[in-house]
Amino acid sequence: MADSCGCGGTVDVRALEAGQRRVLLIVLTINIATFAMMITAALYSGSSSLLSGSLDNLGDALTYLLSLAVVGASLRAKAAVAVVKGLLILGAAIAVAAQIGWRLAHPGVPIFEAMGLAAAVNLAFNGLCLWLLTPYRFGDVNMASAWECSRNDIYEGFAVLLAAASVWMFDAGWPDLVIATVLLLMFLRSAWRVLRSAFKSYREAA
Template sequence: MGDSCCGGTVDIRALEARQRRVLMIVLAINLATFVMMLAAAIYSGSSSLLSGSLDNLGDALTYLLSLAVIGASMRAKAKVALIKGLLIFGAAVAVAVQIGWRLAHPEVPIFEAIGIAALLNLAFNGICLWLLTPYRHGDVNLASAWECSRNDVYEGFAVLLAAAGVWLFEAGWPDLVIAGALLLMFLRSSWRVLRNAWSELRVSGGR
């Protein structure tokens, strides 16, 4: 009986150690891609790149929060997931403001910079998604981290489409259309994370 109990404790600690390693890797990747995407957004004048960079910064913060509650109670993890949902919503608000500013100050972004940055971002976020996929059906903490990473991959393809649209039409509106689509994706993801976290809080509050 004691051996079985100790074995279970060792398994849990090993799982938590693996989760910490994965989150530390994806945290580092998202911080690096945030800096790269932000620099490319400023250089190119792209709203879709700026929305992607804000998303990567928000993800880095959520992964940091996820690290903080590994091994904590489900209620603590659900509270952190609520914060993650609010961070995603904050990114959506920032994107909306940026779109409004670009509509008032139209310009044609540099499609080469958009395309190169989007390709790099997509490659690194693909690695993050691969690392987090084994935990996508785990607790609310890791599941919400996987949701953020999946959004990043969608975002990568969308920004590539924006670069292609800017090149094809020689206009800035494809970039704004993609930024608007990313805004809707952020809002949907925020709702999903907040809903799941709130449900978990209600369940854990009754225990």
């Protein structure tokens, strides 16, 4: 009887890990594709907020790749990878800050049509990613941090849409910079949350 229970537990864990790998592979593929689309649109439109979104997608793709690598690994390994994820988010924040500084020195009005279209497509795919990851949001630190990144993508998507509408309404570049600054603060907050959770899990696993 005990053997039967143990076997069932093993099967359940393997099924859970297989499901995690499948979901992470899907969202990884989506984020690679949306990064390519977003970076192209950001360079074409001259939008700082769109560029921040593309960097976010690149960071997420790397995050999902790392998450995929440690499915089934020890809590200590997952916590260590979560630290790397937090540092990736922090790196994205630094890149966005540098872009904002460059735009302040070289003002211009972004092409709102390209911004809006790219942001709408990106938001739709990010919604799919969040839906796929939501069942795992209260799982281990590995999947929880992946869900955190996906949730941030939803906020970022709406923010860039707002930036595009504001650029069109005011025919000016400052709304784009304002939204990019808001996204920068979001990145910093997310990096803090992920790193705090990762270090906590790392101490518990020690």
